[in-house]
Amino acid sequence: MRAVVLREFGEPENLRLEEVEAPDPAALRGREVLVRVRAVGMCYHDIINRAGNLPRTKLPSILGHEIAGDVASVGPEVQAFRAGDRVATIQRVHCGRCDLCRRGRTTLCKEGVFFGEEIPGGYADFVVSEEQGLAKVPDGLGIEEASICACTIGTAIHVVRTRGEVLLDETVLITGASGGVGLHAIQVCRLIGARVYAVTSSPAKAARLKEAGADEVIVSPDLKFASAVRRATGGRGVDAVIEITGALTFDQSMRSLAPAGRLIVVGNLETRPVSFMPGLVILKELEIRGSFATTTAELSESFRLVTEKKIRPVVSRVMPLAEVAKAHQILFDRGATGRIVLQI
């Protein structure tokens, strides 16, 4: 099969299309499902991974965790899927047996495996996933759109609703709002009935954020936005920050919070530590929470919302697998609003 194999961490050019042996359908065990990949979405996680900044990735590796395609074959214990079904994966497949899985915290599964890290990902003709990592793609939903639902809408549901517990009429600030998670987090907040303030460093992206549903766009080229947020909220600050850029904006996000506010960290573009004033956390009783990946139920919920036209998955560009290096460069240069999807 064709696969983009990363043999050395580094530049986009290190992603090379090769001919490798496909997984053997006859060798599928237990709940394993063999998927013929049709589309794979890309996000900044792939760039961090390619650069060698994710400790669990062993080389050679096949990246890609936003996968959609057709079931080609199933293992002996698979119950929910059969050959021909259209499916999409979540980013990290849980075991379903450990104490965290049993408590419903499947994204934290101790035995969880992330596509492109512990297990081969979707930059290839075929991929293997255990069935608990898959959801059926509804009829009428395009396969490119389906591929990005987990990591964009699913992640947005996980961070805004499950972890952020955002409520009607609350105010929410979203950093890195013009990326894949950001554009969809805006839509999830709007669906709940929260008021959205979107931060972007680029004036060119402001109109796009308004169009996506942001009530107010704060353009901040130097990313010193806390005072602008206070002004916009009558001095109060916001109830929640969806922190998508991470270390880069963490301090300003903390300063943007109202009393009892919560900062939910879902993305981090730079692998460096942050500092904050503990006094601020005490006096305002602030909360810092993490949000990681997506559950299978949240992926199915994403599909439902898309089918009901309540949320729109934003694919900005579809490119062939052979142009993966170019696609990584565009993503790195922040040249895309919404997701780039590779067609397999």
Ligand SMILES: [Zn+2]
């Ligand atoms: Zn992703």
Ligand SMILES: [Zn+2]
């Ligand atoms: Zn588990």
